Amino acid sequence: MTKKPEDLRSARWFEPDDLRSMGHRSRAMQMGLTSEDWTGKPVIAIINTWSDLSPCHHHLRDRAEWVKRGILQAGGMPVEMPVHSFSEQFLKPTSMLYRNLGAMEVEETLRAHPIDGAVLMGGCDKSTPALVMGAVSMGLPFIFMPAGAMLRGNYAGQKLGSGTDVWKYWDERRAGNIGKEQWEGVQGGIARSYGTCMTMGTASTMMSIAEGFGLTLPGASSIPAPDAEHKRMAAACGRRAVEMVWEDLTPDKIINPVSTRNASIIAMATGCSTNAIIHLIAMARRAGVDWGLDDLDQVGHEVPVLGNIRPSGAEYLMEDFFYAGGLPALMQELGDKLDLSVITVTGKTLGDCIKGAVNYNKDVIRPLSNPVYHEGSLAVLRGNLAPDGAVIKPAAMDPKFHVHSGPAIVADSYSEMKIIINDPDYPMNPNHVLVLRNAGPQGGPGMPEWGMIPMPQALLKDGHRDMVRLSDARMSGTSYGACVLHVAPEAFIGGPLALIQNGDIIEIDIPNRSISVKISDEEMAVRRAAWITPEPRYERGYGQMFARHVEQADKGCDFDFLTTEFGVPVPEPEIN
Numbered sequence: 001m002t003k004k005p006e007d008l009r010s011a012r013w014f015e016p017d018d019l020r021s022m023g024h025r026s027r028a029m030q031m032g033l034t035s036e037d038w039t040g041k042p043v044i045a046i047i048n049t050w051s052d053l054s055p056c057h058h059h060l061r062d063r064a065e066w067v068k069r070g071i072l073q074a075g076g077m078p079v080e081m082p083v084h085s086f087s088e089q090f091l092k093p094t095s096m097l098y099r100n101l102g103a104m105e106v107e108e109t110l111r112a113h114p115i116d117g118a119v120l121m122g123g124c125d126k127s128t129p130a131l132v133m134g135a136v137s138m139g140l141p142f143i144f145m146p147a148g149a150m151l152r153g154n155y156a157g158q159k160l161g162s163g164t165d166v167w168k169y170w171d172e173r174r175a176g177n178i179g180k181e182q183w184e185g186v187q188g189g190i191a192r193s194y195g196t197c198m199t200m201g202t203a204s205t206m207m208s209i210a211e212g213f214g215l216t217l218p219g220a221s222s223i224p225a226p227d228a229e230h231k232r233m234a235a236a237c238g239r240r241a242v243e244m245v246w247e248d249l250t251p252d253k254i255i256n257p258v259s260t261r262n263a264s265i266i267a268m269a270t271g272c273s274t275n276a277i278i279h280l281i282a283m284a285r286r287a288g289v290d291w292g293l294d295d296l297d298q299v300g301h302e303v304p305v306l307g308n309i310r311p312s313g314a315e316y317l318m319e320d321f322f323y324a325g326g327l328p329a330l331m332q333e334l335g336d337k338l339d340l341s342v343i344t345v346t347g348k349t350l351g352d353c354i355k356g357a358v359n360y361n362k363d364v365i366r367p368l369s370n371p372v373y374h375e376g377s378l379a380v381l382r383g384n385l386a387p388d389g390a391v392i393k394p395a396a397m398d399p400k401f402h403v404h405s406g407p408a409i410v411a412d413s414y415s416e417m418k419i420i421i422n423d424p425d426y427p428m429n430p431n432h433v434l435v436l437r438n439a440g441p442q443g444g445p446g447m448p449e450w451g452m453i454p455m456p457q458a459l460l461k462d463g464h465r466d467m468v469r470l471s472d473a474r475m476s477g478t479s480y481g482a483c484v485l486h487v488a489p490e491a492f493i494g495g496p497l498a499l500i501q502n503g504d505i506i507e508i509d510i511p512n513r514s515i516s517v518k519i520s521d522e523e524m525a526v527r528r529a530a531w532i533t534p535e536p537r538y539e540r541g542y543g544q545m546f547a548r549h550v551e552q553a554d555k556g557c558d559f560d561f562l563t564t565e566f567g568v569p570v571p572e573p574e575i576n
Contacts, residue, residue, distance in 0.1 A: 002248040005040035009140070010077075012575055013114035014038050020575055024114070042076045042116040042245035044238065047106060047131060049122045051085035056124040056203065057147055058194040059225055063234045067119050067145065070238025076117075076245070078238065081109055086126040088203075096474065097446025097546060099126040099133075099279075100559050106134025112573060115140060117245040119237050123147025123196050125477070128206035129279035132215065136251045136286045137562065139569075141244035143345045144215040145237040146207040148225035149318035150195030156182075160190045161310040161317050162197040163478020167452065175460040195225025198318040200309040201477030202273035209280060211327050212266030214254045214344030218353040222326030224319050240345065247347060255287040259342045262350065264296055266327070268303040268376025269334055271312030273477025274391050274451075274485050277378060282556030288564040293380045293389040293554050297513065300376030305395050306333055306366045311480040312395040313372050316364045324364035328357035333367050381484065381508060383516035384524070385496050388488035388554045390470075394510050396480040398466040402510040404482075406431040406468060407503050408517075412438055414450050421456040428458055433468045433506045437497045438534065440472035440490025441550045441557050445537040447472075451486075452479035468508060470515075472497055472553075484508060484515060486553040492534055493552075499527040 005011065013024045028038065046067050050060035064080050071078040084102040086095045110118060120131040123146045135142045153160030169186050172178045196203035207221035217237060223230045260280075267276045277296055284291035307330060309316050331338060331354045340351030359365045366372055373395035381390045394402060409432050411417035417436050420426055434453050441447045452475035455465060468482045472490035475483055489495030496517070500506075505518040538544040549559040560566060 003246050008042055008245070009116050010038065010043040010114040038077050042242050043114055044071045044076045044078055044241045044245070045110060045113070045115045045118040046078055046080040047109070047118055047120050048080055048082050049085050049127045049131070050082070051087065053090050054085045054087045054124070055089065055191070055194065056196040057085065057122065057127070060121050060147060063121060063145070063231065066231045066234035067121070067238040070235035071242055073235070074239040074242035076238075076242035079115070081113070083109060084130070086122075086124055086130065088125050094444060094446040094448035095126045096448065096557070097444075097543070099130045099557075100546070100550070100562065101542060102126065102130035103133040103137070103562065106131055107137045110135065110138040110140055111570065117141040117241045119241045120144045121147065123203055123207050125202040125206065125275065128203075128210055129283055132210065132283050133286045133558070136255060136283070139250055139252065141241070141249050142251065143217070143237050143241050143244065144210045145234055146210065146216060146221045146223070148195050148223050148227070148230050149198040149204055150191060150225055151193040152198050152317040152319045153190040153192055155185045155189035159315075159317065160186065161199040161478070162190055163201055163476050164199045164311045164480065165190060167454070167479060171455050171460060171465065174454070174457055193226045197478050199311060199478045200271050200273070200307060200318070202275040203477070204318050205267060205270060205272040205276045205477055206279060208270050208272070208327055209263045209267055209276060212263035213259050213283075214342055214350060217346065219326045219328050222318070222322045224322055227322075243347070244345060249345065249347060251287065254343055254345065255284070255289065256342070257289050257291070258339045260284045260289045260291050261299065262338050262342060264299045265303050265334065265337055266331070268300050268378065269305060269330060270307040271305045271309060271372065271377045271395055274378060274393050275474055275477050277391055278474070278486065278553055278557050281554075282558045285556055285558065285563055296378065297380035300378050300380070303334070303337060303376045304368065304371035305373040305377050306330055306368070306371055308364050308366055308372050311478060312377055312393070320361070320364050324361035325357060325359045328354040329359040330365050332357045333359060333365055335368065379510050379513060381510070381513055381515040383514045385500075385506065385515050385517045386487045387496070388552060390487045390515055391485050392483065392508070392510065393480070397482040401466065401468050401482040401508070403508070404468050405505060405507045406433045408433050408435045408500055408506050410435045410437070410500055410502050414439065417453060421454050424457040424461060426456060426458045428456060430459060430464050430467050433470055435497070435500055435506070436469070436471035436473060437491035437500070438472075440487070440492055441552060442537065442547050443472065443490055443492030443534070445543060445547065447474050447553065447557060449474050449476045451475035451483050452481060453483070468506075470506065488552045488554045490552065494528070494531060494533070496524065498531055499524060
């Protein structure tokens with residue numbers, strides 16, 4: 001035990017024999033507590049992202065009770081504290097607009113209250129990075145409790161994967177191959193329980209990355225939300241959070257360049273979401289780790305996809321991944337690609353955490369000798385169209401587009417793009433490149449998931465199911481296809497994407513990691529001189545603050561004033 005009871009942060013609130021602390025004790029007693037609840041005990045915040053409009057986290061109200069049980073078992077004092085809820089489905093214009101707001105709320109909630117440590121409860125797309133970013137900036141001991149994936153979907157005997165099969169069946173409906181009754185059957189069968197998407201979308205990716213960082217209990221990220229083991233894991237998180245406080249196991253002892261590389265390797269090997277790049281960079285930078293697109297691309301060259309899970313894989317879902325051994329089994333298959341010497345929230349090394357892990361299905365979790373895809377899930381492209389980088393997911397697209405050249409069809413907004421893709425007679429062929437701009441961090445606003453542009457009806461009717469689509473937007477991690485995303489700098493602030501015109505020839509070359517438009521520097525300069533800065537999306541409120549301070553995709557879309565290098569650490573609050 002490193003800390004003594006008098007060293008607890010919460011003791012600053014409760015222990016002094018003065019007027020202010022008497023007020024703290026009195027108001028605690030107002031809630032039915034006594035000195036036995038807090039004296040000499042770590043106060044553990046249960047940071048809960050539950051809400052009635054968050055289907056992915058609908059079980060977290062219950063799981064908080066299991067976390068409390070664990071905290072009490074270990075001799076701590078649990079306090080449940082709700083924070084911003086990230087409903088990927090219902091939150092508009094996009095949940096990404098509010099990731100940084102959530103991170104700020106977590107950091108300030110932990111700082112402003114008598115808290116010694118925390119259990120972070122989340123798992124959907126933006127909750128994991130928001131929780132981790134805020135808690136890392138605060139610096140208290142914490143453990144991440146993944147929400148877990150839902151059960152696999154089912155309709156008419158078909159195994160359905162959330163998101164991935166929505167896009168597939170929607171294309172078939174637009175092509176006239178399935179009717180309303182079948183579509184409604186998919187609607188009712190694709191999400192059968194609480195929990196996050198059960199494909200390797202952004203939610204499962206981010207929970208896996210959290211475990212790759214060493215921020216979860218071993219195997220926690222792979223447990224399905226409805227499984228009884230999930231409740232036991234929640235209680236174990238509560239017990240371990242108390243121990244971490246006494247050990248003074250703060251995040252700076254866990255997140256470092258080595259664990260960041262491990263997390264990136266895990267991302268690539270699982271067939272991760274493209275969103276992972278933005279969030280991983282932001283999380284690393286909060287910990288003072290200099291990690292960027294080039295680092296991730298290098299990992300992508302070295303690490304194959306081993307998780308045969310949709311959308312990169314063809315058949316399996318997260319439930320299958322859990323039964324096959326989950327993330328510890330995949331880590332075992334990675335062998336010496338991981339550095340197993342790093343410390344995790346368990347207080348043990350990563351090697352100790354995965355010792356004895358077994359791969360029970362080598363089709364679900366492939367060995368290095370038989371990967372799903374020979375390189376990592378993602379690739380970073382650069383060129384005169386994206387000088388600060390763009391991202392693509394080669395493992396989830398038609399290989400014939402890995403090297404491609406074609407004329408642009410440009411839309412300045414998603415509403416314009418919908419007109420193009422819904423016109424059955426629009427003049428185009430599969431060689432065209434659909435370009436959507438003004439959908440980045442500022443242009444969206446918030447960089448919405450518009451990058452998986454649906455296939456145009458003009459091509460669907462002829463049997464085509466993929467083409468090159470390019471934007472400064474994001475796409476759902478459950479998506480697939482030849483989609484170039486996160487083009488930086490974005491069009492809205494005058495990036496080269498703003499200057500593209502219909503008919504310009506766009507070239508992508510994934511093996512050589514390049515993306516370019518075939519126009520001269522002189523022509524580009526002429527167009528830039530004629531470009532007019534768009535009107536701001538917001539003139540007041542949070543949106544105005546977001547636009548003023550958000551960084552570009554290549555830097556993780558964090559607020560500039562929240563990054564480590566912006567200023568000295570925030571001091572502890574005065575208690576007077």
